[in-house]
Amino acid sequence: MANHSYAILGTGAIGGFYGGKLQKAGFEVHFLLNRDYEYVKENGLIVESVDGDFTLEKVNAYNDVAQMPRCDVVMVALKTTQNHLLPQLLPPLLKKKSIIVLLQNGLGAEEAVAKFVKHQPILGGLCFVCSNKIGPGHIRHLDYGTITLAEYSPKGEAAGNTNNMRLVGADLEQAEISIIRHEDLLLARWKKLVWNVPYNGLSVVLNAKTNQIMANKHTRRLAEDLMQEVVAGAAACDRIITEEFVEKMLDHTEKMKPYITSMKLDYDRRNALEVEAIFGNPLHMAKLVGVDLPRMWMLYQQLKFLDVQNRG
Amino acid sequence: MANHSYAILGTGAIGGFYGGKLQKAGFEVHFLLNRDYEYVKENGLIVESVDGDFTLEKVNAYNDVAQMPRCDVVMVALKTTQNHLLPQLLPPLLKKKSIIVLLQNGLGAEEAVAKFVKHQPILGGLCFVCSNKIGPGHIRHLDYGTITLAEYSPKGEAAGNTNNMRLVGADLEQAEISIIRHEDLLLARWKKLVWNVPYNGLSVVLNAKTNQIMANKHTRRLAEDLMQEVVAGAAACDRIITEEFVEKMLDHTEKMKPYITSMKLDYDRRNALEVEAIFGNPLHMAKLVGVDLPRMWMLYQQLKFLDVQNRG
Numbered sequence: 001m002a003n004h005s006y007a008i009l010g011t012g013a014i015g016g017f018y019g020g021k022l023q024k025a026g027f028e029v030h031f032l033l034n035r036d037y038e039y040v041k042e043n044g045l046i047v048e049s050v051d052g053d054f055t056l057e058k059v060n061a062y063n064d065v066a067q068m069p070r071c072d073v074v075m076v077a078l079k080t081t082q083n084h085l086l087p088q089l090l091p092p093l094l095k096k097k098s099i100i101v102l103l104q105n106g107l108g109a110e111e112a113v114a115k116f117v118k119h120q121p122i123l124g125g126l127c128f129v130c131s132n133k134i135g136p137g138h139i140r141h142l143d144y145g146t147i148t149l150a151e152y153s154p155k156g157e158a159a160g161n162t163n164n165m166r167l168v169g170a171d172l173e174q175a176e177i178s179i180i181r182h183e184d185l186l187l188a189r190w191k192k193l194v195w196n197v198p199y200n201g202l203s204v205v206l207n208a209k210t211n212q213i214m215a216n217k218h219t220r221r222l223a224e225d226l227m228q229e230v231v232a233g234a235a236a237c238d239r240i241i242t243e244e245f246v247e248k249m250l251d252h253t254e255k256m257k258p259y260i261t262s263m264k265l266d267y268d269r270r271n272a273l274e275v276e277a278i279f280g281n282p283l284h285m286a287k288l289v290g291v292d293l294p295r296m297w298m299l300y301q302q303l304k305f306l307d308v309q310n311r312g
Numbered sequence: 313m314a315n316h317s318y319a320i321l322g323t324g325a326i327g328g329f330y331g332g333k334l335q336k337a338g339f340e341v342h343f344l345l346n347r348d349y350e351y352v353k354e355n356g357l358i359v360e361s362v363d364g365d366f367t368l369e370k371v372n373a374y375n376d377v378a379q380m381p382r383c384d385v386v387m388v389a390l391k392t393t394q395n396h397l398l399p400q401l402l403p404p405l406l407k408k409k410s411i412i413v414l415l416q417n418g419l420g421a422e423e424a425v426a427k428f429v430k431h432q433p434i435l436g437g438l439c440f441v442c443s444n445k446i447g448p449g450h451i452r453h454l455d456y457g458t459i460t461l462a463e464y465s466p467k468g469e470a471a472g473n474t475n476n477m478r479l480v481g482a483d484l485e486q487a488e489i490s491i492i493r494h495e496d497l498l499l500a501r502w503k504k505l506v507w508n509v510p511y512n513g514l515s516v517v518l519n520a521k522t523n524q525i526m527a528n529k530h531t532r533r534l535a536e537d538l539m540q541e542v543v544a545g546a547a548a549c550d551r552i553i554t555e556e557f558v559e560k561m562l563d564h565t566e567k568m569k570p571y572i573t574s575m576k577l578d579y580d581r582r583n584a585l586e587v588e589a590i591f592g593n594p595l596h597m598a599k600l601v602g603v604d605l606p607r608m609w610m611l612y613q614q615l616k617f618l619d620v621q622n623r624g
Contacts, residue, residue, distance in 0.1 A: 081380040103446075162602070202614075205517060205518075205614065206517075206614060206617055206618060206621075207621075208617070210619075212617075212621070213617075216616070216617045216620065218612070218613040218614075218616040218617055219613055219614070219616075220619045221613065222610060222613040222614070225606075225609075225610075247574075292606055295606055295607070295610050297537075298534060298537075298606075298607050298610055298611075299610075301530040301531055301533065301534040302514075302517065302518060302530075302531070302534070304519070304528070304530040304531075305518055305524075305525075305528045305530055305531045306518060308528065309518075309519075309520070309524070
């Protein structure tokens with residue numbers, strides 16, 4: 001299968017790590033870069049990883065999709081705040097049977113891509129990974145790494161365990177990337193929000209790490225209240241998330257090492273926050289069926305304010 | 313009427329300003345101080361005021377209630393975060409017919425005092441004033457100044473326009489303090505919360521002045537949503553606050569000069585925040601009758617976290 005070619009849009013913590021592993025495993029990989037283009041074209045990529053460090057002295061680096069070849073698989077590893085660029089970036093890279101994989105947070109990205117990509121399948125790839133870009137072409141992978149793959153279905157129902165998921169999944173496993181195949185993309189994305197909504201949001205608003213949120217009885221309770229609202233939002237989309245899952249997220253976070261969320265890292269770097277993907281889109285989806293999630297709305301409103309102030 | 317004697321508990325922005333005006337008008341005033349005791353005993357009080365500056369070269373200063381005489385009126389101008397001290401501070405100052413006036417924020421202080429003061433009447437004094445202590449014995453009064461007076465009634469109903477309110481009100485007017493007499497203390501306190509809940513809370517959580525909260529469409533909406541929850545809380549206590557009042561608060565705040573709330577000043581000085589008086593007590597009052605106010609709870613939980621982190 002190593003004959004599949006890969007395009008990686010966005011060569012940061014996510015794209016650099018997973019794209020790097022694919023190239024290391026022998027796949028043909030083409031990396032789109034922005035600020036780091038010159039550096040990476042010259043020097044390649046360094047991946048420091050708990051699974052073993054490696055260096056790619058030479059990579060196919062681009063700063064313009066028009067220069068890139070069409071690929072069998074196109075992986076989008078941009079922040080969702082860049083998704084307004086996808087109608088320009090994606091089409092030049094697509095073959096008739098390319099598979100698109102969105103390695104992104106939150107809800108709504110697959111729907112948005114499906115509006116201008118009519119024929120190619122779209123997968124969601126939910127990354128449970130702790131990885132940072134610490135310099136140009138320099139990735140540090142600290143923990144975890146599993147990608148949950150699920151296929152988008154235009155009618156919103158579960159697509160099942162599809163052939164496209166098997167194709168991409170086999171490649172990823174060949175590159176020593178652990179994967180989980182999920183039959184229902186929407187459920188998988190709502191389940192990830194159970195964690196992302198409280199901790200990403202509160203970490204920014206309260207300037208706090210996960211352990212601080214959990215150590216205070218008021219914010220621990222608030223985190224749980226927010227999780228329950230996410231469960232209610234999922235239920236509004238006919239997706240059932242169990243009490244046990246919520247308990248597991250709370251327990252897991254309590255036992256985890258102190259963690260700075262990705263939204264807090266973006267905030268501290270004065271980058272745009274993924275407020276619409278993680279908050280706005282789920283809120284609108286729930287509202288469409290008449291379900292109000294007041295705490296999540298309030299967190300959305302607070303983050304919209306802080307995001308503007310922070311970059312203003 | 314200038315023969316009434318006054319005890320002022322807490323000689324800061326509120327107590328120093330109003331107590332100073334009473335002494336200036338000829339009343340016998342006794343000031344309880346803490347940190348500034350030595351300085352004020354030696355140097356008196358300076359009040360810089362938009363209504364005219366004045367200096368009191370000599371004041372009756374104390375750092376121990378046991379040294380103070382019993383007074384006709386006892387005004388409590390401490391922050392509500394100090395109210396656990398009142399069972400020790402108040403009784404030694406009371407005559408059989410003393411009137412107690414609580415110049416404090418939020419809800420619940422009169423109820424708490426009524427638990428250990430059985431025979432003397434208790435008034436609430438709601439201060440609409442912009443005043444700061446800028447140094448030991450040095451008060452700067454910037455704007456406004458009206459006190460809304462209303463009498464506490466143990467059964468929670470409106471006490472009406474009482475004789476005690478007339479007595480104290482006449483003294484205050486003699487001291488050139490503008491007053492409003494309100495027949496219903498609980499309604500007056502809930503109405504003040506319509507402003508205090510959104511702006512005090514959000515100014516701390518979002519590190520923002522009132523104008524910034526109003527200029528962003530998301531937080532302006534959030535401020536309004538929070539006001540509506542306060543209106544719902546008041547309704548749960550059988551107190552009606554009209555839509556026009558909410559509109560007026562929003563309009564007024566929009567037109568106001570950029571303002572740093574008292575809770576934000578406390579936060580920046582690393583003082584304890586009045587979270588229980590302004591948030592906790594109203595929330596519990598509403599909860600007792602089964603009314604849930606989710607945004608206000610969330611703000612309470614966020615403030616409880618920030619208050620501890622800020623002083624920890």
